[in-house]
Each structure stands twice: as structure tokens, then as C-alpha cells.
Amino acid sequence: MKFKHFSAAFVAATILATSFPVAADLTYPMLSYRTGPYGPNGTEFADGYADYFTLLNERDGGINGVKTITPECETAYNTAKGVECYESTKEGALIYQPLSTGITYQLIPKVTADNIPLHSMGYGRTSAANGKVFSHVFNYPANYWDGASVIIKHISDEEKGDLKDKKISLLYHNSAYGKEPIRTLEELAKKHGYKLTLVPVDHPGQEQKSQWLQLRRDRPDYIIMYGWGVMNQVAIKEATNIRFDMSKFIGIWWSGSENDVLPAGEKSNGYKAVTFHGVGDDYPVFDDIKKYVKDAGKAAGDGSNIGTALYNRGMYAAMLAAEATANAQKIHNTKDITSGQMRDGMESLKIDNARLKTLGLEGFGPEINVSCENHGGPGLAAMQQWDAKAKKWKLITEFVESDRSVIDPLIAEDSSAYAKENSLKARDCK
Template identity: 70%
Template sequence: MKLKRMLVATAVAVSVATPALAELVVPSLVYRTGAYGPNGIPYADGYADYFALLNERDGGIGGEMVNLIECETAYNTEKGVECFEATKDLGSLVYQPLSTGITYQLIPKATAADIPILSMGYGRTSAANGKVFSHIFNFPGNYWSAASAVINHILDMEGGDIKGKKVALVYHNSAYGKEPIRTLEELAKKHGFELSLLPVDHPGQEQKSQWLQIRREKPDYVTMWGWGVMNQVAIQEAANIRFPMENFIGVWWS
């Protein structure tokens, strides 16, 4: 309800300020280029098509046409901040950064500008505390709950006892990939399993050393916070060392 009131209030302010040219301004931070372009293009196209549908079929939203302003970030944090700075004063209603790194940087900026951020299943998990983070909405899940779900699944597979088991986290070496670490560390203390951390540098094509370490240390389970080409490379490397796929568990972006 708070988000709905915020969006409505912003839309009213924009329409009052510019009655002759009233429109709903929605910036679209996309990444059609760069290493993660194959992931970003379908979303960018679908997002643009949906607002085009609303404009053509319904005359916009509430009688106001939607002006979708696309800005290319290439999944780069600095470019994402530049996109925000270039569009924030255009009457922008809401931002979807589509990147945990960009989201971290935009939280204080968007809050100061009184513009809400939607970070659906990504971003800063602690921002779920609305008393502290008033302008960011991270639904329907977050990376802490994802880490808990992974361990709960392993507990189910092991009959409720994973003391002494080994769990490896293969993660994208970025703000996104690091989000579950503290939760997994706390769960390791609680349940008595051994956690190993294996970062993979952008964009994720080089993983030989990580999977050689997995072959040496023989973890019982591997969980992965991957993105883009990192995912397919990890699956191939896991197959190369004959790691049991039923024990290889990925977060939703993997």
C-alpha cells in the first residue's frame, strides 16, 4: 500500500506540474550490450512491449500515456548511476535497476529524490526493512531467503542432519554474488556444516581453478549464485568432474 500511495502521489505531482504535456515517465535501465546482453535483451524487449501495449490498447494508464525512457547500462554500476542522474529530474515515477550493484548505489540517491525503486528478487536484502529503507521494495523474495531455502532443501535431502557435511558456494564475484554469504555462514554455525567460498570473476568464463578445488575437497553439495555465461560454464565444469547434478543447487538467476 505504501508503494501504491507513493506512485500515485508522484504521478499526480507530475500531471499537476505539466498539465498540457501530462505523461507517465518510466525510465528503463537495460543492458542490451556487454557480457550479459543475452540475459538483458529479452527483459528489455518485454518491458518495452508491455508499455507499448498499454499505450496502444488502453491509452496509457489512467488516461495518461507512458513515456518509457530506455537507458543502456551494460550491467555496469557506473553507467547505471549515470542513467539515474540523467533521468531523475524528468518526472520519473519509479526505477528498476536490474542489477544488485546499481541498486546499492541508487538507494540513497533515489531516497533523496523521493523516487521508489523496485528490485524484484535482487538487490540489497536488508532493504526489506521499510523502517530503515523507505523507498526500496524487494519482492517477492531475496537472497537471504534463497540461501535459507537452499540449506532447508539440503536438510530435507539429509534427513534433517547436515552436521559435518561440506557445502561450497560458487558465486559471481560482485555485490550480487556476495549477498548470501553472511546468511550461509550463520547457517553453517547453526547446523554444523563446513562452508567454502569460491568466487568467480566477471564474466564467469574462467572457472577451471574453482572446479579443480571442488574436485579436491569433494564437497557434498555445491550451491551457485551465477549469472550469464557463468551458469553454462559452471554446468559444463561440474559435468567434467562428474559432480552429481542432484547436489548442485542454484539460486533463481542460475
């Protein structure tokens, strides 16, 4: 009899529990890399990413009352491991931000089939900005080609608008990532009349003597760098060795972290990099991170990298994911969203300056306006410059627009080639 009562109570409790849906945790799997040759960079990004979600949990009780979780899977920046991590974490995942162009390329068909959005912020396949072809891939607020274009705009400003016959060299990681800006820079060379020289560096880039002897002989007016990891540190050191004017050495955002300039010491003073977000920790959101996360002993790292370039980028990526989640909850009128609904939230994401101020990030980045056609966002970027004495980056320009007249046709061309290769029909975005 007792058993009967117990069974009935158990069944009743189960029915009761399942009849009122309880929102599950919002899951943001992190395909991070804290080990391997790119570990120092991956760690800072991952810390920023995790700390922002911890902040939302600790300060706001999650996103609209639903807690967030960030299960980590170590990829060591290895594409095969990245795909394994994706497969093992995709159950319940809302979004992937893998911080690797190689992993991004592999995941594009997979996420599309699994109806999970992929956000490759400032990396990955540049033409994914065309939402008509890449339904599940987003690369707002800026992509590699925007970066190249904004660098050329900056150089043009420095040269008072006249780039004719100027010599510009591209020092690049000899990989799919490093080769991304070549076409854009070639198109811009036709438009502005500068002479472009290509100087590849093989992975990992520990030894670059030949490249720098060549650059020293060529005497370029400017050097643009698309590097990652140890390649950046060695290149900056070699540039100081040949006494190249550091203010004319400009990196993409993946060549613009403290890790890249500190080993070269004070000689790296004046080095520049393009960025799509703010630098330093002088934004109110960092006060909250220190109060609710670091001081509470809940930081992903030891808290020493708060405000570094890559920490900020990780934090920014998390913020964009969180804002898209809130948007998805609003448009679908549910707190417990699916990955498909998350995709919708990303595709109609709008973040204006007022919202950035509310988030404690006033001036940290440009306004963002994503649409069905445009998954690449505004394409705005600013220049940052290294102050070696203060050991700090400082923004030296406003966020400026890339050259759409060159980039948009390139995006259209590359994305339509992808659609053709994969027999995809462009979406109707009306």
C-alpha cells in the first residue's frame, strides 16, 4: 500500500514538473584553445568570453532570468579537433564562435544542416557577409576585407590622399587566413595606384630572416601584416631590427594584441593595428566585471588580462551573442530559445549607441544593424597605436567605413561562386 502511494506521488510530481516548462540554461559552447602555439591568444579571448556570461549570471541572473553556461572544448587551434568539439557539444548549443578560420570553413556546411548559427567575428569566410547565400553564418561587425580597406584608407589619409607609386608590402601568414586580403589589396591597388608586394611567411613564423632581408631591400613605404601567434612577435622584432618606421607598420586585428608587441620592448613603440572594437578597460562594463566576476573569484583566468585587446574581443563576442539571445527571446516571445530562433535573433540584431551606453560600452564599437541580406554588419574599423612606455594601445581614429565600392562586388562574386559550387539557391530576403 505504501509503495502504491509512493508511486502515485512520484507520477503526480513528474506530471506537475513537466506541465510547467522550466527554461533550460542558455548554452554557448566555447571551442577554445588554451594550449598549443596559439594558446596565449586563445586564452585571453576565452577568458573575456566566459567572464561576460559570468557577469550576466551574477549581476542580472542571466539573460531575461535564464542562466547561461559556456561549456569549453579544447581545440588547440586544430581544425580536426575543432570539428570533433563541435560534434560533441552541439546538443542544445545556441551559437558557435570558434576563433579559427580553418574551423569556421569546416563548420559552415555542418551548422547550416544542424540549424545552428555560426558567428566568425572578424575572421572566417569573408563572403559569409552575404546572408542570401550563407543563411547560418555571420561575420559582423567587420571582416578581413574591411580591415584591409580601412588600413589602406588610413595610409591614404597619412599620405594626404595620394598613394600613386607608393610601395606597400603585405607580410602574411601563408595560410587561407593570411591570403584573404590579397584580392582586396590588389583591387585597391588598381584604384589607388600603389605597388603591392606579397611576402608570405610559413607557419609558425619563428624564423623570418629571408622575408625581412627582402623587405629591407625593397624599402616599402608601408608594411601591412596579416599574422597570428609567434609570427607577429618575430615580425615586429625584425621590423625594429631593420629600424623600420613602426608607425608605417600596420597589422590586422589578429596582429594587434599586447602579446605581439611586448616581446619587442620599447622599440615597438608606434606600431599600429586596425580594430573593430575599443581598447583598454576604461569602460563601465569592466568595473562590473571586476566587481561581480574577478573580485568574487569567478573569473575564468586570474583577472590580469582584463582590458587586453583579445580579452576585450572575447568579451565583445559574448556581448553580441547575449544581445542576439535577448532579441531572439523578444521576437519569438519565449525565454527558452532554440538555435534556430537564435539565428533569427542574430539576423535582426540592432545595437545602437544608446544600447551600448546601457551595456557600459559607450563608444566601444560602432552601431550594429544586421539583416537577412547583410550578415557582415557595418564594416567599420578604427586604428589603434601602441604606446610602449605606457604599455597600452590607444585608439587614434574614429570607426571609419571600408570601401564598399570595392568590397561589395568581391563579396557578391565570392559568395555566388560558393553558391554555385554547393548548388545553393540564394534566399529571398524580401
